[in-house]
Amino acid sequence: MPGARQAAMPEEESIWTLLEQVSDPEIPVISLLDLGVVRQVKVDAQGWLVVITPTYSACPALSQMANDIVSTLQRAGWGPGRVQTQLAPAWSTDWISPRGRDRLREYGIAPPAPIHSQASDGARVLHFLPRKPLAESVPCPRCGSEQTTQTSRFGSTACKALYRCLSCREPFDYFKPY
Amino acid sequence: MSAVAADSVALAPTDYLLHLADNALVLGQRNAQWCGHGPILEEELALANMSLDLVGQARLLYDLVARRAADGSTEDTYAYWRDASQFRNYTLLELPHRSPLVGYAQGDMDFAITVMRNTLYTALMVPLWQQLCDCSDPDLAAIAAKSLKEAQYHLRHACDWLVKLGDGTDSSRQRMQGALEHLWPYTAEFWVSGKLEALARSAGLLVDGAALESSWNAIIDAVLEQATLTRPPAPEGYVSEGKVGVHSEHLSFLLAEMQSLARAHPGAQW
Numbered sequence: 001m002p003g004a005r006q007a008a009m010p011e012e013e014s015i016w017t018l019l020e021q022v023s024d025p026e027i028p029v030i031s032l033l034d035l036g037v038v039r040q041v042k043v044d045a046q047g048w049l050v051v052i053t054p055t056y057s058a059c060p061a062l063s064q065m066a067n068d069i070v071s072t073l074q075r076a077g078w079g080p081g082r083v084q085t086q087l088a089p090a091w092s093t094d095w096i097s098p099r100g101r102d103r104l105r106e107y108g109i110a111p112p113a114p115i116h117s118q119a120s121d122g123a124r125v126l127h128f129l130p131r132k133p134l135a136e137s138v139p140c141p142r143c144g145s146e147q148t149t150q151t152s153r154f155g156s157t158a159c160k161a162l163y164r165c166l167s168c169r170e171p172f173d174y175f176k177p178y
Numbered sequence: 179m180s181a182v183a184a185d186s187v188a189l190a191p192t193d194y195l196l197h198l199a200d201n202a203l204v205l206g207q208r209n210a211q212w213c214g215h216g217p218i219l220e221e222e223l224a225l226a227n228m229s230l231d232l233v234g235q236a237r238l239l240y241d242l243v244a245r246r247a248a249d250g251s252t253e254d255t256y257a258y259w260r261d262a263s264q265f266r267n268y269t270l271l272e273l274p275h276r277s278p279l280v281g282y283a284q285g286d287m288d289f290a291i292t293v294m295r296n297t298l299y300t301a302l303m304v305p306l307w308q309q310l311c312d313c314s315d316p317d318l319a320a321i322a323a324k325s326l327k328e329a330q331y332h333l334r335h336a337c338d339w340l341v342k343l344g345d346g347t348d349s350s351r352q353r354m355q356g357a358l359e360h361l362w363p364y365t366a367e368f369w370v371s372g373k374l375e376a377l378a379r380s381a382g383l384l385v386d387g388a389a390l391e392s393s394w395n396a397i398i399d400a401v402l403e404q405a406t407l408t409r410p411p412a413p414e415g416y417v418s419e420g421k422v423g424v425h426s427e428h429l430s431f432l433l434a435e436m437q438s439l440a441r442a443h444p445g446a447q448w
Contacts, residue, residue: 152219
């Protein structure tokens with residue numbers, strides 16, 4: 001997660017290490033660190049502070065993540081602390097670590113393609129290509145084939161779409177670039 | 179959440195934040211009516227997912243208003259304990275998924291209305307969230323940056339359906355054109371610059387109405403052309419006034435369904 005992890009004090013280092021054990025409530029193979037939602041860890045007079053950022057605006061897993069962080073740190077003997085939510089800068093799938101991407105692929109979820117830097121200066125006309133397949137190809141996480149097709153733009157959670165492999169014929173989830 | 183902004187920063191007026199929040203909540207609730215009734219399974223998932231995004235955006239905005247009010251209110255206070263005349267959403271968003279009938283009449287939901295409304299609204303929100311990403315209120319800018327990503331995805335989805343159905347069979351084309359003509363007059367409300375917009379401008383929010391309108395026109399014209407639909411003439415006559423609290427008869431029914439549980443059990447936790 002670019003920019004999030006600074007040169008830390010020893011206590012902060014050990015909290016970062018502990019957070020590697022906290023997994024995403026919906027996708028248990030990936031840790032919150034690999035998902036890129038932990039933005040800051042601090043220890044001060046009031047105890048520890050972990051700052052997280054939501055993936056989607058309405059991600060129902062957010063409060064579960066906060067609970068899991070609190071219980072993991074308390075189990076490890078860390079006393080009072082708090083979890084804060086921060087919206088800016090907005091989370092992006094580009095923050096998922098290379099290890100997180102590998103874990104997703106092994107689990108059967110195709111990792112997201114990189115986000116092309118989107119111009120935010122002023123409005124743009126959007127062009128739609130409704131009859132052509134998506135320009136980006138999503139390789140099948142099982143057989144690696146690039147011959148895949150989207151079956152549904154929305155899937156079982158806010159962050160995923162449904163795809164189908166035309167080579168091995170298996171359906172799979174695609175972690176949407178966000 | 180980030181700290182309350184410094185003195186030099188202009189905060190968005192409460193009414194404007196509520197307007198943005200109410201738009202998202204009312205359309206989210208309206209579209210959630212398809213849950214269990216979707217035309218196909220994939221679309222069922224899509225509509226529920228988009229509603230979840232919209233309700234999420236509304237929650238962030240209500241929460242921001244509540245924290246700034248610092249009067250013990252919460253996001254729930256705004257969603258569940260205000261009545262129709264206090265809602266600031268565009269009238270377009272509260273209309274049922276069907277052609278005009280009197281308020282209490284029953285009718286089948288028409289997917290053409292759903293697709294057309296989602297397109298008309300989201301084509302407004304993409305350029306608006308884009309503008310608000312750079313606004314002077316840091317908390318609103320943060321919410322806009324998240325909402326923009328979601329709105330862009332929703333717009334792609336809505337436009338895909340619009341083209342598929344518009345440039346589809348005779349029957350689907352006729353229904354899409356009918357939906358367009360039914361909903362078109364309600365978009366006039368987008369462009370009326372009234373108290374709400376004046377408040378937002380005086381607070382230093384960069385809401386450039388002319389730029390917004392030309393972006394919206396460009397998106398709508400491009401997609402209507404691909405869908406082989408005919409853009410109706412500029413609407414004349416009454417312009418709906420949902421954003422100042424004057425609503426159609428449909429909003430109260432929608433709110434009654436949404437609010438009854440919270441009002442039957444005040445303060446309950448679930």
